[in-house]
Amino acid sequence: MNEREELLLRQAISLADEAxxxxxxxxxxxxxxxxxxxxxxxxxEVAESGVVTAHAELVAxxxxxxxxxxxxxxxxxxxxxxxxxxxxxxxAVWAGIGRIVFAAAEPEFAAVxxxxxxxxxxxxxxxxxxxxxxxxxxxxxxxEALAPFRRYRESSAGRA
Numbered sequence: 001m002n003e004r005e006e007l008l009l010r011q012a013i014s015l016a017d018e019a020x021x022x023x024x025x026x027x028x029x030x031x032x033x034x035x036x037x038x039x040x041x042x043x044x045e046v047a048e049s050g051v052v053t054a055h056a057e058l059v060a061x062x063x064x065x066x067x068x069x070x071x072x073x074x075x076x077x078x079x080x081x082x083x084x085x086x087x088x089x090x091x092a093v094w095a096g097i098g099r100i101v102f103a104a105a106e107p108e109f110a111a112v113x114x115x116x117x118x119x120x121x122x123x124x125x126x127x128x129x130x131x132x133x134x135x136x137x138x139x140x141x142x143x144e145a146l147a148p149f150r151r152y153r154e155s156s157a158g159r160a
Contacts, residue, residue, distance in 0.1 A: 001101070001140055008032055008079040009103050009140060011041070015056065016081035016148040019043035020155060025113065026148035027056040027082050031064050031097070034075040040064030056080065057088035061095050073097055081148060082109050083138060086119050089126035093134055100127065102138035103145030112149040 001009070008030050015028025024044040031040040042059025046052060057080055064073055074096035078084075083106040084092065092100055100123060110118060124136040139145060 001137070004036060005077075005079070005101065006141070008038070008077075009081075009101060010144075011038075012056075012079045012081045013103055013141075013145065013148055015041060015043040017151065019045070019056065020148060020152045023047045025115075026152040027080070028148075029056040029060040029081070029084075030079045031060050031073065032077050032079065033073075034077075034098070039073070039076065053087065055085065055088050057084050058091055061091055061097075064095075077101060081145070082106065084123045086121045086123075086126045089123045090130075093127060093130045093132045097134065099135045099137065101140065102136075103141050104149060105139040108139065108146060109149045112146060113153050 012028040012030045016026040019028060020026040024047045027044040029042050030038055033039050040060040040063040042056045042063055044056045045054035045059055057078060060078065075098040077099040078092055078097050080102040082104045083102045084100060106122060127134045127136050
């Protein structure tokens with residue numbers, strides 16, 4: 001990862017902290033076009049919206065779509081604070097995203113915050129089962145990647 005990519009991944013981590021501050025599980029995502037321009041971002045909104053599919057990655061994809069950037073997602077990169085779940089991994093493929101970069105791996109953040117339900121399928125497995133050419137890269141940023149999850153666990157939202 002280069003310096004720009006680290007910045008975008010840290011932006012996703014910052015969105016994860018915002019999600020946690022609003023009572024949601026700590027996930028954030030940023031989509032950058034193939035030219036590097038941010039075309040969508042999102043944070044987990046499940047708890048505040050009551051919509052079970054309001055995961056950070058889907059919120060970011062929806063934001064890019066609403067902004068009329070659907071074609072701009074082809075070849076784009078999505079930067080996620082945590083490894084995308086099977087639903088979000090599949091959505092990235094369907095959106096034409098060419099690369100998925102994540103900070104914290106699912107087994108690592110699940111060990112910190114728990115989770116139910118959990119899936120045995122990892123992001124790379126979901127993507128690999130498609131016929132799309134999508135690169136999956138992660139985990140990245142070490143302990144920094146797990147910081148939002150630790151803060152969430154220590155907050156009242158994480159204890160609820």
